[in-house]
Amino acid sequence: MFYLTEQFFSIQGEGKYAGVPSYFLRTGGCNLSCPGFGATYEVDGEVRYGCDTYFAVDSAYARQWSRVDDSTVLMEKLQQEFEIIGYKPDVVITGGEPLMYYNDKTFYTIVNWLIEEGIRITFETNGTIEIDFDKFPAYKNCVFALSIKLANSGEPASKRIVPQALKNLQNYSKETFLKFTIDKNLVETTAIDEINEIRKILPRLEVFCMPVGESRDTIWKNDRAVFEFCMKHNFRYSDRLHIRVFDTTQGV
Ligand code: SF4
16 A cells, blocks of 8 residues: 555656656655755645745645555546556656655555556665665666755755665666755755765766755745756756656646
């Protein structure tokens, strides 16, 4: 059993495969909360702080999530969706933290089926969960966008950087790359030192940096600083296309 918060066809807006038409499955729940990312929301009159997908992280929203108990139902739904689309697009499994469910039977059955269908799956993960690749070999054929959180997430380093889980993903999966969400303040202070520390664990991976910003109103405050940071350090700049085009609208 796992929770889905939304599923929709769109274009990947971030990272190495930005611009690629993709079908998104967003799971519910996360093992981090990232209060430093600047999104504020209210639950029963209480102000809470989180990331731009707080609705897929905070269990206060669980009543709005769909429980997936039967892999067949979701696979049939996906098959219908792909027929309407007219081809089998990439599938992006995001969250929340999708790897919380990696060893769930229903979840794994769907991942395995997508791989057998010849579909490229990209997991967008915070990289803190260690996968047993021997027991669940379908993950060897998946791409992992490692969105490792930095100090600006507001999470302690011991919680957001798990070297063994990161090395495991780098060593056993088909493809991994690093994707950091940074802001102007971090660019001017600790960003390069923090990224270099992580690259000591994962020296082979390409680095993508994208600006913090959950809306058009906020992303412009950080984009230029991140752009120039990438030029200086030979990193790849990643924009956030869905925010540029759709602003804060969910499910696009
Ligand atoms: S790890 Fe990702 S999904 Fe989870 S709280 Fe942090 S930014 Fe949000």
